[in-house]
Amino acid sequence: MIDVLEIENLCSGYGELNVLKGVNISVGENEIVALIGPNGAGKSTVIKSVFNMADISEGNIKFRGEAINSLKTHEIIKLGISYLNQGKINFSNLSVRENLMIGADQIFASDVAEQGLRQIYDKFPDLLTKENELAYTLSGGQQQMLALGRSLMQRPELLLMDEPSLGLSPKLQQELFETIASLKNDGISLLIVEQNAKKAIEIADRTYLLEDGKVVLEGGKEILDNDAIKNVYLGGRY
Amino acid sequence: MSLLAQSIINGLITGSIYALVAAGYSLIYSTNNFMHFAHGISVVAAGYMVYWLFTVTGTPFYLTCILTIFFSAFFGLAMYRLIYLPLQKRGASNVILLIASIGILIFFQNVIQIIFGSGVKLVGYIEVVSGVTFAGITMTPLQIVILVVSFIIFILLYQFMQKTKLGRNMRAVSNNRELASIVGINHIRVSDYSFLIGSALAGVAGILVALEQNLSPFMGTNLMIKGFTGAVIGGINNVPGSIVGSFVLGMAENLGILVLPSGYKDAIAFSLLFLFLLFKPTGILGKKEGRFDK
Numbered sequence: 009m010i011d012v013l014e015i016e017n018l019c020s021g022y023g024e025l026n027v028l029k030g031v032n033i034s035v036g037e038n039e040i041v042a043l044i045g046p047n048g049a050g051k052s053t054v055i056k057s058v059f060n061m062a063d064i065s066e067g068n069i070k071f072r073g074e075a076i077n078s079l080k081t082h083e084i085i086k087l088g089i090s091y092l093n094q095g096k097i098n099f100s101n102l103s104v105r106e107n108l109m110i111g112a113d114q115i116f117a118s119d120v121a122e123q124g125l126r127q128i129y130d131k132f133p134d135l136l137t138k139e140n141e142l143a144y145t146l147s148g149g150q151q152q153m154l155a156l157g158r159s160l161m162q163r164p165e166l167l168l169m170d171e172p173s174l175g176l177s178p179k180l181q182q183e184l185f186e187t188i189a190s191l192k193n194d195g196i197s198l199l200i201v202e203q204n205a206k207k208a209i210e211i212a213d214r215t216y217l218l219e220d221g222k223v224v225l226e227g228g229k230e231i232l233d234n235d236a237i238k239n240v241y242l243g244g245r246y
Numbered sequence: 247m248s249l250l251a252q253s254i255i256n257g258l259i260t261g262s263i264y265a266l267v268a269a270g271y272s273l274i275y276s277t278n279n280f281m282h283f284a285h286g287i288s289v290v291a292a293g294y295m296v297y298w299l300f301t302v303t304g305t306p307f308y309l310t311c312i313l314t315i316f317f318s319a320f321f322g323l324a325m326y327r328l329i330y331l332p333l334q335k336r337g338a339s340n341v342i343l344l345i346a347s348i349g350i351l352i353f354f355q356n357v358i359q360i361i362f363g364s365g366v367k368l369v370g371y372i373e374v375v376s377g378v379t380f381a382g383i384t385m386t387p388l389q390i391v392i393l394v395v396s397f398i399i400f401i402l403l404y405q406f407m408q409k410t411k412l413g414r415n416m417r418a419v420s421n422n423r424e425l426a427s428i429v430g431i432n433h434i435r436v437s438d439y440s441f442l443i444g445s446a447l448a449g450v451a452g453i454l455v456a457l458e459q460n461l462s463p464f465m466g467t468n469l470m471i472k473g474f475t476g477a478v479i480g481g482i483n484n485v486p487g488s489i490v491g492s493f494v495l496g497m498a499e500n501l502g503i504l505v506l507p508s509g510y511k512d513a514i515a516f517s518l519l520f521l522f523l524l525f526k527p528t529g530i531l532g533k534k535e536g537r538f539d540k
Contacts, residue, residue, distance in 0.1 A: 083430075
């Protein structure tokens with residue numbers, strides 16, 4: 009069976025800076041794959057390479073068997089790949105409703121996009137009460153819901169998430185991970201880059217450990233017992 | 247009292263021309279993030295287009311206006327497509343683009359001088375007549391036209407930015423260009439439209455300037471500086487802000503000369519520019535980025 013996402017021997021970086029040095033990663037149908045590793049290992053660069061936001065010098069990125077290296081950033085979403093980025097995750101000067109619609113109405117007709125709105129409001133009722141408020145007025149947790157909501161509005165087959173739990177309280181992190189795990193039931197495949205390695209491994213079907221631009225370990229939930237991994241969540245250097 | 251009221255009205259009229267320049271400038275700046283100082287030449291080129299079409303060739307005035315606005319819009323788009331975009335694709339920084347924009351401004355000022363000469367040109371469509379006096383305030387018909395036209399355009403522009411998909415996409419690109427690409431917006435397409443619409447606004451400003459003032463090839467620099475100052479006062483990244491800021495500037499200039507000699511008009515503008523850059527660089531309506539906005 010063809011993988012949803014297949015990254016083969018990827019070497020990429022930014023200008024002169026080589027970050028990834030021959031990375032192989034795959035995401036299967038309806039699978040949650042976690043990507044963990046220390047800061048600077050190149051986790052985010054993997055996702056950025058998929059979205060053509062890094063300079064690829066070698067290797068292939070395939071979505072359902074088709075190479076997508078040459079597509080521009082704004083064209084990727086139309087394939088059914090959505091990207092929940094890190095940092096500025098919403099349009100702060102747009103209302104909550106506009107933030108949700110802006111993802112979907114690039115792909116679908118406005119009335120089709122609006123139908124998705126109701127499902128998102130059912131999933132995240134907080135967003136409905138703030139529908140007409142500007143995004144910058146939302147709390148950190150609500151911001152993350154909004155960004156996730158926007159990605160889901162695009163009805164992706166594959167969702168790439170870059171450190172979604174960053175800056176959230178432990179309680180909100182717990183809720184977020186439960187939500188992420190539930191996305192699998194909606195038929196979405198996920199590649200999730202996470203700093204909370206333990207949580208990531210627990211919800212993932214498979215995990216890759218990335219160090220210095222290379223995959224150094226790959227496995228299922230059993231890698232929680234691996235010594236290298238133990239350091240990750242026992243307050244080690246990761 | 248009537249002198250004060252008259253100065254306020256004069257401030258509104260001056261401000262509305264500045265605001266037309268500033269609105270286009272700020273629309274282009276906010277979606278592209280670089281200083282398009284050549285915006286001033288779009289205004290002047292439009293003014294000379296009016297002179298050439300209407301006064302020289304005798305084209306009907308309404309047709310002159312339509313052609314001028316189209317000319318200006320595509321003139322702006324051509325600057326983006328033929329100069330800025332190729333530079334951006336070669337990795338030019340915003341400083342390089344700023345220098346290029348000043349180069350374009352100077353180049354076309356000289357082109358206009360070669361074609362039309364350095365002497366001033368007069369369009370004179372609406373004859374200078376004695377103004378209408380109401381409650382001690384005198385306004386010429388032309389000044390009333392300027393006020394009405396610019397207010398209609400500001401309302402339309404606001405509606406466009408708030409209610410249409412393209413307007414929303416422009417606000418999104420201006421807020422976060424990278425995220426806009428991620429969600430599927432082609433930011434080059436949005437830049438195309440921002441240059442088209444922003445330069446069309448410059449075309450309207452050019453028509454009004456041509457009707458109200460004598461045209462000279464180098465007037466664009468001053469107009470651009472005033473538009474830029476208005477935009478900084480109001481919040482350069484914010485189109486409604488730049489309009490408000492331009493009215494504040496027009497008002498300050500006209501109220502200022504109640505107490506200062508009229509030669510200090512430009513000094514008032516520059517003093518305001520410095521004060522805002524020093525103490526409120528985000529402008530009146532500009533806002534700092536929120537806590538979760540980094």
